[in-house]
Structures are given as structure tokens and as C-alpha cells.
Amino acid sequence: MKQKDLLEKNEIIMWSEEKIRDFRATLLQWYDENKRDLPWRSTSDPYYIWVSEIMLQQTQVDTVIPYYKRFIETLPTIEDLAKASEETLLKLWEGLGYYSRVRNMNVAANQILEKHEGKFPTAHKDVLNLKGIGPYTAGAVTSIAFNQPQPAVDGNVMRVLSRLFEIDLDISKASTRKVFEEMIRRLIDPDRPGDFNQALMDLGATICTPKNYSPENSPVKEFNASYLNESWEKYPVKKKKNKVTEQTYYTVMVKNKEGEYLYKKRPSKGVLAGMHTPLMIDRKDLNEEGWKAFNQKELYDSRLSQELEQIIKETYDLKVTVNEQPKGVVAHVFSHLKWEMIVFEAVLIEELSHSSELKWIHADRFDEEMFPMPTQKVNKLVNTLTLF
């Protein structure tokens, strides 16, 4: 009753039962003949399906494949995942981004050990209660691994359905997903729910794409209202994103007599939580007269390096000498912000006290350590140029 209203309220007319059956058959036949051969499609183990679905969140298939293979080889069971150290997990995830995903998986693995005797739960509500598993992933795992008729609505599915039904709802709004879920509950093939969900996603990824979309190539074009009505360029409706905010950091790579570089562990919340970056001083925290006077002309002099030295001494209890001229500039764009890192090299004079937040790492060990991409870029800047 309540969910029936959800479609009516949004003026969505569901197809007849006959048309729905026809659609299922057409879509699944196309899927059987054209589905992509992906590593996680050769298993029905919910653990492996789970790993793949977490990696695939906001991440393209081609990027995920090598990470997926390495991950399940290193941690072949849920118990292995539960017992793994954070360093191991982060190293396996290095470069994938959204690092809370792997931390949450570790938490969820322990939830499974404690609440489900180490066996991946089959009940949808239990799956949804696992850390890091939301509506999409719960539906994906239960439908694919356990053949349950649960919707798995991701960006592909919303785009496909928007075009099939000429849906005018904004797919960037959180409330919209529930409408698509209700549509999928009507449409999903009760005999092959996992394949049905994956077929919609494959269709979205390979034919019903965001760009370069040609609806006449779609195996379900006869069901596509926006194609038949020539309105397909309007869909999906999606609000444009806000511009990213830019932040400029004076980034100081301090080197000690042993040739090690200094990194700071970031706070446990926020951007790159718990990860290591060089010392970063927000330009806004500097004496405004100072940086404005010479930085705008890309000119640097000892006033800046001396101010950086003073801030580093006050903040970290380190006596350092900062080079007058920067080594270079590193830019890194996140989803919602952009870092400009003006990189200075420095040498350690004296460590007045020791902090557990600070870590010295030699360049020879860079491969063994986990660094987020901005740090890797700075490492490369400082190192490659030093080689010559």
C-alpha cells in the first residue's frame, strides 16, 4: 500500500505483467550473450561478492580487477579479513581511495565472526546491518550470492530506468533511490534476480552510458519510452555538482641525517583519515602580509621559509631549516576539494621532543609503506629530481 503510493505519487505508470515478463526475457537473453567476464562472476561465495561490491563503489571495473585478485589471494576468508592489521588492509587498498571502505569491511568481518559464527549472513536485514553495507550493496550481495529478489539500485540502474520510463526525478537526491527500488521490485525476475540486477548494470555500463549514448543500439529499445518519444537526451535528470573548494598548503618535506623523510599521521576523521602526509601548513594560517607580498608573483624569499620554520617549531617542536625556494608544486583533486601543495625541502636540525604523530621513513622503504596519492606525488617530486 505504502509503496504502491510511492510510484503513483511520482506519476510513474508501471508496465503490465505481460510487458514485464517480456522485458525480463529480453534483458536476460542479451545478458546471457553479452555479459562481461569478470573475476567475481565465477564464484557464488558471498565473501568474494561482497569484496567486489565494496571495491566497485564509485570505482570503475578496470581499476578494481587487479585489486580484487590481490585482495582475495591475500585474505581468502572472512576470518583472514577480520584478523588482518590495518597496515595490511590499507596497503591492499592503496590507490583505490575512499579508505574507510576497507576499515569498515574489517569491522564487518568481525561483526560476522561475533554475530553470525563466521558465516556471511543470508537475511537481507542482517546484511544491511554490517558496517559499510548500505542499500545497494545489501541488495547486490543477497541477490547475486543468495538469489533473493532484492533491488540493487546504483547509478547505472537509475540511469537506465530514468530513460526507460522518462523519470523526471533528480537522481542526485537521496530520496530518489527508493522510487527506483520500488520499480525494481516490480520488474525483477523472480527466478534470476542476481542476473537481472547485473544485467541492468552491464547495460548501463556498456550501452546505456552517460555519454555517447545511442538508444537505437539497446537490446531493450522497444521498452524505452524516452527512445520512442525521442526525449532520451533529457534523461537522467541530475543536478550539477558544486565547484570544489581550493586549498593551498605550504608542504614541507623534512629530511634527517639518516636520509629519512618526515610524515605526520592525519587525524582519525576527515580527509585521508589516519594516513601520512608531509607537514602541511595552510597558507591561510600564515602572516598575510608575508605571503601575499611575494607569493602572488611566484617569488619566494627568506621571509616565507623563516615563518615556516617558526610554525614548525611551535607546532611540532622541531628545529628545521627550510629551503628558500620550493622544489615544485603538486596539485591533487578530490571529489569535493582541491589541494595545491607548494613543496619545500627542509633539513632537521634538532628534534626537541618526540611525537607519536610523526613518522620517519626512508625513501628506500616507500614501496612498503602505504601513502595516499597526494603524498606519493610529493615523494616523487622530491625524489626523482634528487636523482640527477
Add this chain to the structure above:
DNA sequence: AATTCGTGGGC
């Protein structure tokens, strides 16, 4: 409900 979480690819 709107923000905040990375990174790489495509055009």
C-alpha cells in the same frame, strides 16, 4: 537532507 569521504579515465 546535504556533505564528506579518493582516484583515474574520458572527452
Add this chain to the structure above:
DNA sequence: TGCCCAAGAAT
């Protein structure tokens, strides 16, 4: 280059 996008979830 700058912007969009990618098998989303937590807060």
C-alpha cells in the same frame, strides 16, 4: 583544462 563520471555509505 576543467568537468563529469564510476556497481555508494556514513554522518
